[in-house]
Amino acid sequence: MEKTSQSPYPLLKIAEIQGRGRGLISTQPLKPGQVILKDSPLLLYSASPLIPSNNTFCSNCFKIILQSPIPCPMCTFSAFCTSSCQSIALSSSHTPWVCQSLTQLRNILSSHNLLIDQQIQARFLISAYDLALISPSSFRVLLSLQGDPSFISENDALLLHSLVATLNPPTSEFGFSKELTAALLAKDKVNAFGLMEPFDSNKERGVRAYGIYPMASFFNHDCLPNACRFEYVDSDVSDRSNVDMIVRVIHDVPEGREICLSYFPVNFKYSDRQKRLKEDYGFICNCDRCVVEANWSDHDDDDAMDNEGEENEDEEDEVMEEEVDDEVNANDEVEEGDQDFPHAYFFMRYMCNRENCGGTLAPLPPSDASLSTVMECNVCSNLSKCDELMV
Numbered sequence: 324m325e326k327t328s329q330s331p332y333p334l335l336k337i338a339e340i341q342g343r344g345r346g347l348i349s350t351q352p353l354k355p356g357q358v359i360l361k362d363s364p365l366l367l368y369s370a371s372p373l374i375p376s377n378n379t380f381c382s383n384c385f386k387i388i389l390q391s392p393i394p395c396p397m398c399t400f401s402a403f404c405t406s407s408c409q410s411i412a413l414s415s416s417h418t419p420w421v422c423q424s425l426t427q428l429r430n431i432l433s434s435h436n437l438l439i440d441q442q443i444q445a446r447f448l449i450s451a452y453d454l455a456l457i458s459p460s461s462f463r464v465l466l467s468l469q470g471d472p473s474f475i476s477e478n479d480a481l482l483l484h485s486l487v488a489t490l491n492p493p494t495s496e497f498g499f500s501k502e503l504t505a506a507l508l509a510k511d512k513v514n515a516f517g518l519m520e521p522f523d524s525n526k527e528r529g530v531r532a533y534g535i536y537p538m539a540s541f542f543n544h545d546c547l548p549n550a551c552r553f554e555y556v557d558s559d560v561s562d563r564s565n566v567d568m569i570v571r572v573i574h575d576v577p578e579g580r581e582i583c584l585s586y587f588p589v590n591f592k593y594s595d596r597q598k599r600l601k602e603d604y605g606f607i608c609n610c611d612r613c614v615v616e617a618n619w620s621d622h623d624d625d626d627a628m629d630n631e632g633e634e635n636e637d638e639e640d641e642v643m644e645e646e647v648d649d650e651v652n653a654n655d656e657v658e659e660g661d662q663d664f665p666h667a668y669f670f671m672r673y674m675c676n677r678e679n680c681g682g683t684l685a686p687l688p689p690s691d692a693s694l695s696t697v698m699e700c701n702v703c704s705n706l707s708k709c710d711e712l713m714v
């Protein structure tokens with residue numbers, strides 16, 4: 324590790340890490356459950372297709388609307404949970420240009436066949452070009468994030484650029500060009516986090532919105548992460564902090580260690596993890612777990628992972644979202660120290676054992692000097708005593 328630069332977050336430092344670009348390392352020893360990051364999004368956009376429109380969620384904070392919705396004064400497609408959210412949105416995320424553009428795109432859709440993923444990418448581009456005008460400093464941060472435009476299909480970039488061109492994007496100091504559009508799509512591809520719907524064991528967990536977070540974008544991936552993220556999108560707060568990302572360490576972390584998240588549930592099997600990381604993030608993972616599992620035959624893989632369901636063939640290209648796949652199960656019979664499965668301890672201790680969950684457990688934050696023995700699942704929010712897990 325070398326070339327460290329200043330970080331505004333005291334527990335984390337951005338560092339250049341060989342073969343992985345920039346990453347985040349701990350500036351001091353960290354305790355299990357300790358909150359290391361609370362990050363607010365640079366931009367947020369809906370994960371719903373343009374048609375049918377979904378206004379069950381506030382178009383500003385993405386909280387579910389429980390009371391009478393406050394309508395957008397300009398369109399019938401967007402609504403807000405409070406008049407305060409409405410007024411914030413009208414000068415930020417739902418400006419007249421954004422509102423008109425989304426309406427115009429819906430009209431265009433009757434003659435253009437846009438895939439759902441492309442509709443969501445169009446939403447992202449509208450939010451990003453809006454950000455360029457309303458907050459040039461945030462837009463600069465967005466541009467500084469990693470993302471290689473050659474990683475984006477040229478046809479997709481051209482199609483989306485020509486669509487946005489028909490919307491008369493606002494003139495900002497950053498201009499409007501197909502190169503900029505491709506660069507933005509590339510940033511979105513590797514940095515956007517899915518804000519997930521609450522867990523329901525009977526259905527697949529959908530993505531409600533995507534967010535790009537300035538500091539969380541520096542977390543590299545590890546298939547056995549030492550931290551995990553929590554989100555509380557429907558929490559009862561009035562300041563939009565419900566969309567903040569909270570990252571806690573799972574166990575003790577010494578000073579100077581890289582902090583990594585898993586970009587998907589840790590129960591994915593080796594081949595699926597490698598495929599996802601190559602296709603969506605452009606790298607081959609050489610973490611300790613992958614080095615061990617690379618030597619397993621497919622048969623070993625299936626045995627240890629006890630797949631209950633078929634592999635999901637039509638996986639969507641959604642970024643860093645918590646998908647549930649039938650892979651390693653916390654109840655699988657794996658023994659600590661097992662030669663074939665040396666990571667068994669992680670799964671026994673840090674994987675949620677609730678059916679269809681696949682979440683990661685981290686202790687509640689320590690209070691004063693004492694550590695918590697209550698583990699919280701980052702998917703189903705279940706709380707469990709960690710002594711019980713160890714039995």
Ligand SMILES: C[S@@+](CC[C@H](N)C(=O)[O-])C[C@H]1O[C@@H](n2cnc3c(N)ncnc32)[C@H](O)[C@@H]1O
Binds near residue numbers: 346608
């Ligand atoms: C969200 S960014 C993480 C921060 C990034 N390294 C940077 O320099 O800004 C995701 C990208 O980081 C790189 N990356 C993340 N985890 C990695 C790993 N375990 N090994 C190699 N590259 C990794 C990949 O290029 C990936 O597309």
